[in-house]
Amino acid sequence: MRRRFAGILGLGILIASAAGLGAAPALKPFERGTWQSLLKGHAGRPTLVHFWGVTCGPCKVELPLLGQFAKDHPGIDVVTISADLVPNLPAATQSMLDKAGLSSTENFIFNDGFVERLRFEIDPAWQGDIPRTMLISRDGTVTTIEGSAEMADLEKWSGQQLGTQ
Template sequence: MNTTRRCMLMLALAMHGLPALAAGDDDRVFTTESLRQIRAQHAGQPLVLHLWGMTCGPCLTELPRWAELRRQRPGLRLVLVQADQTPPRASEATLRKAGLGAVERWHVVSEMDEFLRASVDPTWHGELPRTLLIAPGGEVTRVSGVADLAQVARWLDAQAVPKR
Protein backbone atom coordinates (compact mmCIF):
# COMPACT_ATOMS: atom_id res chain seq x y z
CA MET A 1 0.00 0.00 0.00
CA ASN A 2 2.82 2.39 0.82
CA THR A 3 4.39 1.68 -2.59
CA THR A 4 1.08 2.34 -4.34
CA ARG A 5 0.68 5.70 -2.62
CA ARG A 6 4.25 6.62 -3.47
CA CYS A 7 3.69 5.72 -7.13
CA MET A 8 0.45 7.71 -7.24
CA LEU A 9 2.19 10.73 -5.71
CA MET A 10 5.03 10.51 -8.23
CA LEU A 11 2.55 10.20 -11.10
CA ALA A 12 0.57 13.21 -9.86
CA LEU A 13 3.73 15.30 -9.53
CA ALA A 14 4.89 14.28 -13.00
CA MET A 15 1.52 15.15 -14.55
CA HIS A 16 1.50 18.49 -12.73
CA GLY A 17 4.79 19.36 -14.41
CA LEU A 18 3.64 18.47 -17.94
CA PRO A 19 2.05 21.86 -18.73
CA ALA A 20 5.29 23.60 -17.79
CA LEU A 21 7.25 21.29 -20.08
CA ALA A 22 4.79 21.81 -22.92
CA ALA A 23 5.02 25.58 -22.54
CA GLY A 24 8.69 25.52 -23.47
CA ASP A 25 11.24 28.31 -23.19
CA ASP A 26 8.86 30.93 -24.58
CA ASP A 27 6.78 30.81 -21.41
CA ARG A 28 8.88 31.70 -18.37
CA VAL A 29 7.85 32.68 -14.85
CA PHE A 30 8.96 36.22 -13.96
CA THR A 31 10.42 36.55 -10.44
CA THR A 32 12.51 39.12 -8.59
CA GLU A 33 15.63 37.63 -10.26
CA SER A 34 14.26 37.54 -13.81
CA LEU A 35 15.26 41.01 -14.96
CA ARG A 36 18.84 40.27 -13.95
CA GLN A 37 18.72 37.06 -16.02
CA ILE A 38 17.18 38.83 -19.01
CA ARG A 39 19.76 41.61 -18.89
CA ALA A 40 22.61 39.08 -18.69
CA GLN A 41 21.19 37.12 -21.64
CA HIS A 42 20.99 40.28 -23.78
CA ALA A 43 24.11 42.01 -22.41
CA GLY A 44 25.82 44.43 -24.76
CA GLN A 45 22.74 44.79 -26.99
CA PRO A 46 19.87 47.29 -26.89
CA LEU A 47 16.88 45.65 -25.23
CA VAL A 48 13.21 46.59 -25.07
CA LEU A 49 11.42 45.06 -22.07
CA HIS A 50 7.68 45.62 -22.33
CA LEU A 51 5.35 44.95 -19.39
CA TRP A 52 1.75 44.47 -20.39
CA GLY A 53 -1.45 42.71 -19.33
CA MET A 54 -4.47 40.97 -20.82
CA THR A 55 -6.70 43.11 -18.59
CA CYS A 56 -5.14 46.36 -19.88
CA GLY A 57 -6.97 47.85 -22.87
CA PRO A 58 -4.12 50.13 -24.00
CA CYS A 59 -1.72 47.16 -23.75
CA LEU A 60 -3.84 45.07 -26.11
CA THR A 61 -4.16 47.97 -28.56
CA GLU A 62 -0.40 48.49 -28.52
CA LEU A 63 0.66 44.86 -29.17
CA PRO A 64 0.24 44.95 -32.99
CA ARG A 65 2.33 48.14 -33.09
CA TRP A 66 5.17 46.33 -31.31
CA ALA A 67 4.86 43.55 -33.89
CA GLU A 68 5.13 46.12 -36.69
CA LEU A 69 8.28 47.62 -35.15
CA ARG A 70 9.70 44.11 -34.85
CA ARG A 71 8.94 43.45 -38.55
CA GLN A 72 10.70 46.70 -39.47
CA ARG A 73 13.68 45.76 -37.29
CA PRO A 74 14.23 41.99 -37.43
CA GLY A 75 17.13 42.18 -34.96
CA LEU A 76 15.04 43.93 -32.30
CA ARG A 77 15.48 42.35 -28.90
CA LEU A 78 11.95 42.60 -27.52
CA VAL A 79 10.99 40.80 -24.32
CA LEU A 80 7.37 40.77 -23.18
CA VAL A 81 6.43 40.40 -19.52
CA GLN A 82 2.76 39.69 -18.88
CA ALA A 83 2.28 41.45 -15.55
CA ASP A 84 -1.27 40.44 -14.74
CA GLN A 85 -2.39 37.06 -13.45
CA THR A 86 -4.08 35.88 -16.63
CA PRO A 87 -2.85 32.35 -17.36
CA PRO A 88 -0.18 32.45 -20.09
CA ARG A 89 -2.07 29.96 -22.26
CA ALA A 90 -4.97 32.42 -22.36
CA SER A 91 -2.70 35.10 -23.84
CA GLU A 92 -1.03 32.91 -26.49
CA ALA A 93 -3.77 33.48 -29.08
CA THR A 94 -3.72 37.22 -28.42
CA LEU A 95 0.04 37.39 -28.96
CA ARG A 96 -0.14 35.24 -32.11
CA LYS A 97 -2.95 37.39 -33.52
CA ALA A 98 -0.88 40.52 -32.82
CA GLY A 99 2.12 38.98 -34.60
CA LEU A 100 4.14 38.40 -31.43
CA GLY A 101 3.82 34.64 -31.07
CA ALA A 102 7.56 34.03 -31.42
CA VAL A 103 8.74 36.77 -29.04
CA GLU A 104 10.53 35.91 -25.80
CA ARG A 105 7.90 36.17 -23.09
CA TRP A 106 7.64 35.89 -19.35
CA HIS A 107 4.65 36.03 -16.99
CA VAL A 108 3.95 36.59 -13.31
CA VAL A 109 2.13 33.88 -11.40
CA SER A 110 0.96 35.94 -8.46
CA GLU A 111 0.03 39.53 -7.79
CA MET A 112 2.72 42.01 -8.80
CA ASP A 113 3.82 42.95 -5.27
CA GLU A 114 6.15 45.75 -4.22
CA PHE A 115 9.22 43.49 -4.23
CA LEU A 116 8.60 42.28 -7.76
CA ARG A 117 7.86 45.82 -8.98
CA ALA A 118 11.02 47.14 -7.30
CA SER A 119 13.08 44.40 -8.95
CA VAL A 120 11.93 45.77 -12.31
CA ASP A 121 12.07 49.47 -11.52
CA PRO A 122 12.10 51.10 -8.07
CA THR A 123 10.13 54.08 -9.46
CA TRP A 124 7.35 51.90 -10.89
CA HIS A 125 3.98 51.77 -9.14
CA GLY A 126 2.53 48.97 -11.27
CA GLU A 127 0.80 50.93 -14.05
CA LEU A 128 0.60 49.23 -17.43
CA PRO A 129 1.87 49.35 -20.04
CA ARG A 130 5.43 50.02 -18.89
CA THR A 131 8.48 49.80 -21.14
CA LEU A 132 12.15 49.75 -20.24
CA LEU A 133 14.62 50.67 -22.96
CA ILE A 134 17.91 49.18 -21.80
CA ALA A 135 21.01 50.46 -23.59
CA PRO A 136 24.03 48.21 -24.25
CA GLY A 137 25.86 49.95 -21.40
CA GLY A 138 22.97 49.28 -18.99
CA GLU A 139 21.38 52.74 -18.92
CA VAL A 140 17.59 52.51 -18.65
CA THR A 141 15.00 54.80 -20.21
CA ARG A 142 11.53 54.28 -18.73
CA VAL A 143 8.27 54.76 -20.60
CA SER A 144 5.01 54.70 -18.66
CA GLY A 145 1.84 54.27 -20.70
CA VAL A 146 1.58 53.58 -24.42
CA ALA A 147 5.01 54.03 -25.97
CA ASP A 148 5.64 56.35 -28.89
CA LEU A 149 7.21 53.78 -31.19
CA ALA A 150 8.78 56.48 -33.38
CA GLN A 151 10.69 57.59 -30.27
CA VAL A 152 11.59 53.96 -29.52
CA ALA A 153 12.92 53.63 -33.09
CA ARG A 154 15.02 56.78 -32.63
CA TRP A 155 16.32 55.37 -29.33
CA LEU A 156 17.24 52.12 -31.10
CA ASP A 157 19.04 54.08 -33.84
CA ALA A 158 21.00 55.97 -31.19
CA GLN A 159 22.15 52.65 -29.70
CA ALA A 160 23.68 51.44 -32.95
CA VAL A 161 27.41 50.89 -32.72
CA PRO A 162 29.18 53.23 -35.16
CA LYS A 163 30.96 51.37 -37.96
CA ARG A 164 34.68 51.99 -38.32
Protein backbone atom coordinates (compact mmCIF):
# COMPACT_ATOMS: atom_id res chain seq x y z
CA MET A 1 0.00 0.00 0.00
CA ARG A 2 2.76 2.34 0.98
CA ARG A 3 4.63 1.52 -2.23
CA ARG A 4 1.49 2.08 -4.26
CA PHE A 5 0.97 5.40 -2.57
CA ALA A 6 4.56 6.38 -3.29
CA GLY A 7 4.04 5.41 -6.94
CA ILE A 8 0.93 7.52 -7.23
CA LEU A 9 2.67 10.36 -5.43
CA GLY A 10 5.54 10.08 -7.93
CA LEU A 11 3.12 10.26 -10.85
CA GLY A 12 1.38 13.12 -9.16
CA ILE A 13 4.64 15.03 -8.99
CA LEU A 14 5.26 14.31 -12.68
CA ILE A 15 1.83 15.57 -13.65
CA ALA A 16 2.11 18.54 -11.30
CA SER A 17 5.45 19.49 -12.82
CA ALA A 18 3.92 19.19 -16.29
CA ALA A 19 1.08 21.41 -15.11
CA GLY A 20 3.68 23.74 -13.62
CA LEU A 21 5.30 24.05 -17.01
CA GLY A 22 1.87 24.90 -18.35
CA ALA A 23 1.56 27.74 -15.85
CA ALA A 24 4.80 29.31 -17.06
CA PRO A 25 4.40 28.35 -20.70
CA ALA A 26 7.41 27.42 -22.75
CA LEU A 27 7.81 28.57 -26.33
CA LYS A 28 5.23 26.95 -28.55
CA PRO A 29 6.24 25.81 -32.03
CA PHE A 30 4.67 27.92 -34.78
CA GLU A 31 4.02 25.60 -37.69
CA ARG A 32 1.77 25.11 -40.67
CA GLY A 33 -1.80 25.72 -39.50
CA THR A 34 -0.81 27.42 -36.23
CA TRP A 35 -1.97 30.82 -37.49
CA GLN A 36 -5.52 29.62 -38.10
CA SER A 37 -5.70 27.90 -34.69
CA LEU A 38 -4.35 31.02 -33.06
CA LEU A 39 -7.05 33.13 -34.71
CA LYS A 40 -9.73 30.63 -33.65
CA GLY A 41 -8.36 30.38 -30.12
CA HIS A 42 -8.58 34.14 -29.61
CA ALA A 43 -11.75 34.78 -31.62
CA GLY A 44 -13.94 37.41 -30.00
CA ARG A 45 -11.11 38.72 -27.81
CA PRO A 46 -8.95 41.73 -28.61
CA THR A 47 -5.56 40.24 -29.44
CA LEU A 48 -2.19 41.81 -30.11
CA VAL A 49 0.17 39.57 -32.10
CA HIS A 50 3.77 40.71 -32.17
CA PHE A 51 6.35 39.33 -34.60
CA TRP A 52 9.96 39.86 -33.64
CA GLY A 53 13.40 38.26 -33.64
CA VAL A 54 16.48 38.16 -31.45
CA THR A 55 18.82 39.54 -34.13
CA CYS A 56 16.62 42.55 -34.93
CA GLY A 57 17.84 45.78 -33.34
CA PRO A 58 14.52 47.69 -33.29
CA CYS A 59 12.83 44.59 -31.79
CA LYS A 60 15.16 44.65 -28.81
CA VAL A 61 14.09 48.22 -28.06
CA GLU A 62 10.38 47.53 -28.50
CA LEU A 63 10.04 44.25 -26.60
CA PRO A 64 10.30 45.64 -23.02
CA LEU A 65 7.73 48.35 -23.93
CA LEU A 66 5.41 45.61 -25.08
CA GLY A 67 6.05 43.74 -21.82
CA GLN A 68 4.86 46.80 -19.89
CA PHE A 69 1.85 47.14 -22.20
CA ALA A 70 0.87 43.50 -21.58
CA LYS A 71 1.15 44.04 -17.82
CA ASP A 72 -0.96 47.20 -17.95
CA HIS A 73 -3.66 45.65 -20.17
CA PRO A 74 -4.72 42.25 -18.86
CA GLY A 75 -7.87 42.54 -20.99
CA ILE A 76 -5.83 42.31 -24.19
CA ASP A 77 -4.49 38.91 -25.25
CA VAL A 78 -0.82 39.47 -26.07
CA VAL A 79 0.85 36.86 -28.28
CA THR A 80 4.47 36.99 -29.42
CA ILE A 81 5.94 35.08 -32.35
CA SER A 82 9.67 34.87 -32.90
CA ALA A 83 9.93 34.93 -36.67
CA ASP A 84 13.70 34.61 -36.92
CA LEU A 85 14.42 31.24 -38.40
CA VAL A 86 17.75 30.35 -36.93
CA PRO A 87 19.26 27.30 -35.23
CA ASN A 88 19.64 26.96 -31.45
CA LEU A 89 17.39 29.90 -30.86
CA PRO A 90 14.83 28.93 -28.20
CA ALA A 91 17.10 29.73 -25.24
CA ALA A 92 18.00 33.20 -26.54
CA THR A 93 14.37 33.86 -27.44
CA GLN A 94 13.07 32.82 -24.02
CA SER A 95 15.75 34.84 -22.27
CA MET A 96 14.80 38.02 -24.14
CA LEU A 97 11.10 37.44 -23.46
CA ASP A 98 11.82 36.92 -19.75
CA LYS A 99 13.87 40.13 -19.56
CA ALA A 100 11.09 42.03 -21.34
CA GLY A 101 8.48 40.86 -18.83
CA LEU A 102 6.78 38.63 -21.38
CA SER A 103 7.34 35.26 -19.68
CA SER A 104 3.70 34.57 -19.09
CA THR A 105 2.20 35.64 -22.40
CA GLU A 106 1.52 33.13 -25.16
CA ASN A 107 4.86 32.91 -26.94
CA PHE A 108 5.57 31.11 -30.21
CA ILE A 109 8.70 30.48 -32.23
CA PHE A 110 8.80 29.75 -35.97
CA ASN A 111 9.36 26.04 -36.28
CA ASP A 112 9.14 25.27 -39.97
CA GLY A 113 12.13 25.70 -42.28
CA PHE A 114 9.80 26.60 -45.15
CA VAL A 115 9.41 30.12 -43.87
CA GLU A 116 7.81 31.46 -47.06
CA ARG A 117 4.86 29.16 -46.47
CA LEU A 118 4.51 30.17 -42.82
CA ARG A 119 4.51 33.85 -43.71
CA PHE A 120 2.12 33.30 -46.61
CA GLU A 121 -0.44 31.80 -44.22
CA ILE A 122 -0.25 34.86 -42.01
CA ASP A 123 -0.13 37.54 -44.71
CA PRO A 124 0.76 36.79 -48.35
CA ALA A 125 2.25 40.26 -48.69
CA TRP A 126 4.59 39.94 -45.70
CA GLN A 127 8.21 39.50 -46.74
CA GLY A 128 9.62 38.90 -43.30
CA ASP A 129 10.44 42.38 -42.03
CA ILE A 130 10.32 42.59 -38.23
CA PRO A 131 9.13 43.94 -35.84
CA ARG A 132 5.53 43.70 -37.02
CA THR A 133 2.39 43.92 -34.92
CA MET A 134 -1.09 42.73 -35.83
CA LEU A 135 -3.97 44.12 -33.82
CA ILE A 136 -6.99 41.82 -34.01
CA SER A 137 -10.17 43.39 -32.72
CA ARG A 138 -13.18 41.59 -31.22
CA ASP A 139 -14.88 41.48 -34.62
CA GLY A 140 -11.79 40.00 -36.28
CA THR A 141 -10.64 43.19 -38.00
CA VAL A 142 -6.87 43.08 -38.39
CA THR A 143 -4.73 46.22 -38.31
CA THR A 144 -1.07 45.66 -39.17
CA ILE A 145 1.67 47.91 -37.86
CA GLU A 146 4.91 47.51 -39.79
CA GLY A 147 8.07 48.29 -37.88
CA SER A 148 8.17 49.44 -34.27
CA ALA A 149 4.73 50.25 -32.90
CA GLU A 150 4.08 53.52 -31.12
CA MET A 151 2.86 52.68 -27.64
CA ALA A 152 0.38 55.58 -27.89
CA ASP A 153 -1.23 53.84 -30.87
CA LEU A 154 -1.48 50.58 -28.93
CA GLU A 155 -3.02 52.45 -26.00
CA LYS A 156 -5.59 54.05 -28.28
CA TRP A 157 -6.51 50.72 -29.87
CA SER A 158 -6.77 48.91 -26.56
CA GLY A 159 -8.89 51.73 -25.19
CA GLN A 160 -11.30 51.30 -28.08
CA GLN A 161 -11.35 47.53 -27.63
CA LEU A 162 -11.88 47.61 -23.90
CA GLY A 163 -14.44 50.40 -24.07
CA THR A 164 -12.47 52.82 -21.94
CA GLN A 165 -12.27 55.43 -24.69
